[in-house]
Amino acid sequence: MRAWFALTTGDYRGVISAAQDGGEVAPNHSVAVQLAGQEAKAWARLGDRRQVEVALDKGRRLLEGMPHPENLDNHFVVDPAKFDFYSMDCYRLVGEDRLARTLAEEVLRAGTDFDGRERSPMRNAEARVTLGVTAAREGDLEQALTTGERALEGDRQSVPSLIMTSRELAAEMRRRYASEAAAQDYLARLYSLAEQKPGFMPR
Known part of the structure; x- marks a missing residue:
């Protein structure tokens, strides 16, 4: 939890x-995989691509050595789909757009039922x-705005x-699009949310 709050x-x-x-306290527990993912996210935000890969590799090795978790609702349990989610965040931040996009599409596939119901909305x-x-x-401004x-749909934007x-x-x-009216409208919506949800203000 300390790692999460710090992030x-x-x-x-x-x-x-x-x-x-x-990771030193619980090296053989699923939470160690989550911690490796959080470490990778931090390195990504610091711009250190090499350390991102080191942390992600550590998490993957740990995950591969563990049985598939039975209770995926446990916040501290990590399965391959959740680790893809962590990796997606890291690769987006370090500018690996193709890989980030591929992982995002996989996250959406894994998080959506055949009837379109979302199992993993966040x-x-x-x-x-x-x-x-x-x-x-x-x-592609149109696609950026659409997605x-x-x-931002739904009522859980404060996460x-x-x-x-x-x-x-x-x-x-x-x-990139400061002069585009559609982009300005999107930013205005974010600022409107900021008035309702402290901490949301884009910076």
Whole structure:
């Protein structure tokens, strides 16, 4: 939990310290996989691609040596689908857009039932933000807006990780499409949410 709180408040060195400490305490537990993923996220936000790969490789090795978890509702349990979700976040941040997009599509596939019902709405929301970020970088404003708006649907936008990723899309919009009316409308919606949800203000 210390690693998670540090991540959502921007204390990335604190994430790394907490994740490494926790991994030493419980090296053979599923939570060690989660901690490796949190460490990778922190390195990604610090811009260290090499350490991202080191942390992700550590998590993958741990995951491969464990049985498939029985209770996927346990927050501290990690299965391959959740680890893809962590990896998606990291690769988006370090600019590996093709890989981030592929993982986002897999997250959406795994998180949606055959009838369209979403089993993992928050993971799906962050996957859509990832698709929006990669589309924005590729010059596809329409796709970026479509997926970005879809990510904000529902009443669970206050989750800290979704807040972080939405800020990334907002930054891409301001950087690349500041003069586009549609992008301005999207940013205005984010600022409107900020008035309702403290901490949501894009920066």
